[in-house]
Amino acid sequence: MTTTTCGPSSTAATGSAPAVTGSAPAVTGSAPVAPPGTRERTQRRVRDGLGTSADRPDGTPKVTGAFAFSSDLHDQRMLWGRTLRSPHAHARIVSIDTSAAAAMPGVVAVLLAEDVPGKATFGLEHTDQPVLARDVVRYEGEAVAIVAAEHPETALRAIRAIEVTYEPLPLLTDPAEAATTDPIHPDGNVFRTLPLRHGDVDATGDVVVEGTYEVGMQDQAFLGPESALALPSDDGGVELFISTQWLHVDRDQVAACLALPADQVHLTLGGVGGAFGAREDVSLQVHVCLLALATGRPVKMLYSRAESFLGHVHRHPARMRYRHHARRDGTLVKVEAEILLDGGAYASSSTAVLANAVCFAAGPYRVEAARIDGQVVRTNNPPCGAMRGFGVVQVCFAHEAQMDRLAAALDMDPVELRLHNALKPGDAIITGQRLTGTAPVREVIEAAMAHPLPPDPREDEPAIALPGGAGLTARREDVRRGTGIAVSIKNLMYSEGFDDYSTARVRLETSPDGEPFATVHSACAEVGQGFVTLAQQITRTALGIERVVLHAADTGVGSAGSTSASRQTWMSGGAVQLACDTVHHGLLERARGVLGVPDEPLVLEPGRVVDPATGAEVAIAQLLRAGPLEATEEHHHAPTSTLDADGQGDAHVSFAFAAHRATVDVDPDLGLVRVLQIATGQDVGRALNPRAVIGQIEGGIAQGVGLAVMEEILVEDGLVRNPSFTDYLIPTALDMPSVAATLIEQPEPGAPFGAKGVGEPPTISSTPAVVAAIRDATGKALTRVPVRAQDIAFGEAGAIPPTAGSTSAG
């Protein structure tokens, strides 16, 4: 392995971002990272181009408070919309009386299911969720009625004045009973059953370990609640400003439910205050547009925090039973797993979440055989769908606990066991798909382990640095330290044959002062991930100019797809690159005319086009006197296939890997934990903006730590018990561990600029690493996340040694 780094990205690995420690041991090979070659010169020369930690265009406004989030939207004439939600998890609607609400002064509209003019239901993959419940409610918080009023308090009083008579129905809250219980929806209780059979499924290993694992319901906990402003437009359509992850899929669902042609529904992205999957589904989009059309006035909706917890999907709770078979030398022979996900009341993206859980059930390891049975079902619990990590988070918690159990059974070092089985390029995952791209699994593990451990505790350590922190609960001698490692694999982009694409329009022209500038028009939803910065960096590098304006993201250009699945750098970054290429060719063509060299290969440099043979040049500004150059391009990724009846097939586009090593201090008597440090190595392909990559890594680790020791939506009889940030806690700066990150840069073939998506991997393996560290400190089983204090204080001991079936099986 060479230790040099590739030219343009050398600053990326060791540059100014303080959290990037050490130099990334990048394997460069000869992969062309700057296609086409003529642009290599401009890459090094344009300010704030690709590979630099260029500033976010929205960074200063966000820090100073000037940035307008969608909750800040305002119109002088606007009404306030509000939703009446079911207090029951399962009930028949006997009657609804809106007369008192409708008669209240200041109330302009009260709408029910029968007022929905178009399709009565919506949904991402299966349209099984009513816009407004008509006969039955299937979860607590399901929308029953909507009102619009002159004042938000009036709207609140109006929904309280609506009289709904419910007849409670039997609850289905145990996902294990869903498949055999009477259907609670006409489409049945099973969203998807997915078996996977790989290799010799009857093979056995010398050593067998098994375990049962559970993951609780995590919330995305974005800080900006759902909010939107809808305005009726002159043509009878509607204009919607909305914080979302995918404008076009929202538009299509709104148009269908409103019985409008798609071109009469125009969406513009409002400022998004975090997403993490929770804005992929429709929440208030249809409601606010219905109210605007019914009243003929602009309508604003803004969820309260409690309403937000009921108003969006969550991470699927999971129950998993695993059995790993290995040879004495540690080689994995077979992985068996039964995976049950609770999808809640409506389908959302459950079927795709299950596919991820099944495909990656064995983790980033070479396994000769696998027998996996996955199922995701409908219950009367809150609906679940997309959240950062998307099905892989759940299985990674289980397979990494299994790897530790196996290491203990083999009396092998857990890191050594993982290195021994780590996937390499050319290996196949359990779907039979070969890894044709980069797969630096060994490298990410070694990079995570290479970081120095946090210093040993000092005698005079302030009490606040111990577990329990400000409570002064622990004395130094009450505390034990532990470390744990976990490794993950995540697919990038959509899978199973979906023809995914993104669109970008790039226009190059001169401003009134004669300076050239480019405008990038993409519907890509900026949710914090940094596409706005990247689009500017790509355009600067590709067109040799510094001034890049971002057109508002809206449906006035083709779809960019969803900001999810770690896909926008690849998909929309690629679309911007293609559009820039077309504009670039147009520039060179004009330059050939001006310079009178019809066949010469010309070179674009910052601000000009040069003929390298003669040294003759022409300014870009001069070339644009003939008018602007504009191109709109679509970028599709390489096609994938579906999974066959045995769960086999080349269903995924690309894969990213990460390893996390956690160090924790635990007060075993009280069960309190302080996560001290997460060291990580992450496979990023190429860091196009190192500071943004580090931001994703730190943010993802925060959510992973949250799932490990804090975050769970508590659901009792289908009712959410903690819908507030008082009772649902997420890590703050006081709870965050220090993060030491190494970026492994091996350009991915086929990826624009060689860059892999980086958003999800930090969330996936950080959770099992923290739990492994707590096990190391306490010797407790801890087979469920989030780990609660009482699980540590009272939990079963002796989990790390193998449990049942750990004897030789031939």
Place this chain on the structure above:
Amino acid sequence: MSSGFTIEEPRSVDEALTLLAQGDETVRAIAGGTGLSLLMKYGFFEPATLVSLRHLRSSLADIEVTPDGGVRLGAMATLRDLEDAPIVAERLPLLRQALGRLATVRLRNAAQLGGAIAHGHPQMDTPPVLLALDAQVQVASIRGARTIAAQDMFLGYYETAVEDDELILEVRIPPQGEHRATYRKITARAEDDWPMLGIAALVATDGGRISRARVALGALTDRPMRLPDVESALQGSDPGSDEVEAIARDAAAALDLYDKPAASAAYQRHIVAVHLRRALLEILDLGDGSSKGGR
């Protein structure tokens, strides 16, 4: 109807007391607002009138030593005022220690002592501390003034001994003499979490024996509680670590607790036993290199 209330801003205590004497429980005094505004936000309390005390601060926020050597704390001193006051640092280190770790500094800048008592929320840090310090709360109404011992103040969820027409004017802490004390709490999930358990423990010693012991728990049930059995076991004795462990274990076993979402009754009992032992070891100087609870 949370939008339909009026705000009165009296210029004197008498004026405030007259406003509170309307015989209407939806007329409430508001000072820092950190508790009441939450109740209003969630719709648990819908006032007809809020009596803002903001013009009364100049006369109700004093912190001073009384002639008997005790301390008088004005009801409208903010928690941050108390935390920063040299008198509190010198004479009531237990209170200072608890305040330094109470919620966040933003909240302590707004919340005031009287409100922290009148709110009556069981998961607060100040009530067990006031119990351990034998605090006396002075209240007044147009009917007259009276004193309520901290021990008799807290009656249940959001329930205190303060009547609807009464206003808390000040808190008196009797002289504590030579003593050692600590406040320890458990915020189980995050630094900023509400306490799951708060323990205020204080011992005064005289010639090697414990002359006075006070132990109060907060956040476990609907009100803070003294532990008289623990206090009497300590009083007059000179316990070693084994006895302390037994005292803490017995105290935990005697508690009547219930399951909560974040903690089962069994776990709560367990943490009382562990945490109380540690607190007592600390103030009895029986720990081995224990943190002294200071900042």
